Amino acid sequence: MGAMDVILIAMPWAGITYPSIQLGILKSLLDRSGVPCTPMSLNLSFFEYLAVRPEADRLSLEQYDYIGEASGLGLGEWIFASAAKGHADAARDDAYRDFVTGRNPEHGVLEKAERARRLVPGFLDQCAEKILALQPRVVGFTSTFSQTFPSLALAKRLKKQAPGLRVVFGGANCDGTMGKTLHALYPWIDVVVRGESERGAPRLFRELAAGGVISRQPGLCIREDGEVTAVVEPEPGGVNMDESPLPDYDEYFQRLANSPVSDQVGAGGITYESARGCWWGAKHHCTFCGLNGSTMNFRSKPASPVFEELHTLARRYKNLHFIVVDNIIDMNHVKELLPMLRAGDIDFSFYYETKVNLKKQEMRLLHDVGVRTIQPGIESLSTPILKLMRKGTTALQNVRFLKWCAELGITPDWNLLYGFPGEPPEEYSRMADLMASLTHLTPPSSVHPICINRFSPYYEDADKFGIRLEGPKPWYRFLHETDEKSLNDLAYFFEHGYDDGREPEQYVEPVFRAIALWKQDAEKNYRKLTVKRGPGFVLVTDGRSNGKGGTYTLDGVAGEAYLACERGATPHRVWSTLSPEYQSGVSENEVKDFLDQMVSTRLVFEESGHYLSLALPEGERLGATDRPVAGLQKQNQPAPARLFPATVV
Known part of the structure; x- marks a missing residue:
């Protein structure tokens, strides 16, 4: 040869x-x-x-x-x-x-x-x-x-x-x-x-x-x-x-180094693959997803070989940024690989894709090893719509993920989709209202209707979902000079309608307006809802342009109740975490009334009886609100007569 x-x-x-x-x-x-x-x-x-x-x-x-x-x-x-x-x-x-x-x-x-x-x-x-x-x-x-x-x-x-x-x-x-x-x-x-x-x-x-x-x-x-x-x-x-070898990128990096557009392109990143398929999709195929085609089965490299390959590629190309193309992060890598990387003391940076139901300590691990941008499968801020797409997540989990990203210094690159068959139109007005409480967090990169892709359940079982397939996207017909059957066999993207005749654009407008406002002041509002702990009190400062403004002073039991909602909690759970001197003097219903007040001031998000605090720790104290409620120092004074004072200055 x-x-x-x-x-x-x-x-x-x-x-x-x-x-x-x-x-x-x-x-x-x-x-x-x-x-x-x-x-x-x-x-x-x-x-x-x-x-x-x-x-x-x-x-x-x-x-x-x-x-x-x-x-x-x-x-x-x-x-x-x-x-x-x-x-x-x-x-x-x-x-x-x-x-x-x-x-x-x-x-x-x-x-x-x-x-x-x-x-x-x-x-x-x-x-x-x-x-x-x-x-x-x-x-x-x-x-x-x-x-x-x-x-x-x-x-x-x-x-x-x-x-x-x-x-x-x-x-x-x-x-x-x-x-x-x-x-x-x-x-x-x-x-x-x-x-x-x-x-x-x-x-x-x-x-x-x-x-x-x-x-x-x-x-x-x-x-x-x-x-x-x-x-x-x-x-x-x-x-x-283990059958897939370490990729050889010599040609690309040599070409880029000598390229007249190298300044415009930048140093480039190293594309890396540690897994194929989707462990979630293998169990519950998301209805709109056409990725993986005939290879949904999840397979992953063990942590040790991945650790060695990352170091080998970094040394070879003198580059520390990795674009990980796995469709979903392997949770075994979260448990095994990330601690190895953190202990290795190398300044890697990574781009990953993940589900949102990560624990906070897992997200902190991602941050510690250099994940600064992440693509989470958020797709919607409506639990009923998330159920329709088989995401296995809730709106509260999605909001919590965005909150923790802002707290930890990770940028979520996420999209909002609409037009799912059977989705309740009223959910879009509810989502628009929720978005007004999230303007201190990262807005979606884009909002667009679902596309019917080959290999997705919506394509394979269109009738079951009330979808009417209307042939390939129009551009296929303008480009390929062939018959309709061949076009259908060739296409990946398809046009569609709905058996119930719905037209999503007629009810999605509130979300369009809310996202436009969110993006308009995104830079000014980012991280402008903060919480600080004091001795026996908590200060929540709302600096968002669309917020009510000012600083809320939450004394004693009110401060403890607010901090107890860091991950999301029911009123009963919040009440059960209060200090004994407060617990004996306040009822579960009073806790709920206070949390509802916090919802009305857009300091808390409530879904299905679970309340999530929205404020972020001020300054560089990453993860500060992750400490137990018992960490709130108390003054040596009796509980106030008004159990839940919330003064605003």
Whole structure:
């Protein structure tokens, strides 16, 4: 085999501030199997290609990410579609532009997309020239979300100039029937890999590079001598995580170090995977979630190998920031890995995804090891709606998570979804009112309707949930020139309606307004509801622009009662934690009356008889309110005649 038998490619619109983990793992797999290969981060190359153009042709990082992530618009795909098809279709393009305009895209982004589209042929020619100069025998493309048409466009150019070149597609866009249909529609794709690649990729690429017969491995779609074969997909379950090697990111970091956009992109982060699947989804598949496809089964690396791999990658790339791509954090890692990292005294920083039902000490552990941004599966601030989506959480847990994030110095990157079938419309007015009590916490990054994704329960059992599937998102029809059945088999995102005829936009408006106000003063209000302990009293200061303002002095029993609600508690639980001298002089009903008063002043959140204090410890005393109520120092004086004084100054 030659030095460049295989080239592995990540096209736009994969993120450019971190390396492709797909390329990194494949590179290590093939190296380990004796198959020489070279990765190419052409997503970064495209950003560079635009960066040297006139100002009007350039994309900011935010615009690049928006184009790649706007799954409802298909902008990233459209930019490369005519190059992939080999011709422009004016009528289709005009219809597509009308479609995008009608969806109110970010200001100016369609004009930027038009300019980028005109530059695509030159970029593809440049890429093809560099690739073919290396005389590869095989080119592999990883395709996730908006990478299908960019990959098709370059693959077609390569195949036209080098007909003997073997082209392989893989990635999330090729899972299940999507991969089989993609292979059937675009004849310049020789092989599609469906499912995880660890077990089959080394053998496949070795056979392709040698020019021999391709073994019929599970999940492959093969085109040989005019015949197309789709081998049955592997059994569900997926590979063991010890079969997945440490990714090799040399090419990305070398390219970034020498890139003209390195200052704009920054130092980059290291993409890392310690687990696959979802332990929650394996038990209770969230109704809207289409992630994991055929590999929901949760698998995780033990803590010790993860610890060693993190150190190895950090040393190799002189980088301490890790983007952990696990769909959900392994709770065994919380128990075992995080204490190891904390004891290691290395200044790592991490981005993680998690459920919100973490204990406070677990969140403090996350903070201590360097988690500064986290993606929690909040989705809603309504318990009835959370039940509909099978989240296994409550609104109180979600609010408590946001509160603890603000207290501990962790930024939650969360979204609010709406439009769940069967959701009570009145919940949105209730949520809007709740949001007025949370303006000192981090608002949602975005609010948008649910999308019906392939592999989700809403897609698989649409009738059961009262959902009416209305075909693929419209942009698929503007881009793929094929019949309706093929479009349905190819698509991941789908349009939908409701059997009961509901139109969520008619009742979600209160939440839109509340979030707009929340974001408007987010920086000014952040952490501006605070609590301080005094000897025998507690001070709660409300500095929120929408709050009643002032400082509440909670003497004696009132202070103890407020602090007892730090995690959320019933009036009975609060009463049972009071000091004996207070407990004997106050009833459970009086405790409840006081807590209801705190709710009315937006200092406490109540749900189903559980009360959660909302104030944060002032200053840098992280976790100060986590101390037991007994820690409140008492003055040597009798309990006041008025059991629950709450004066405001």
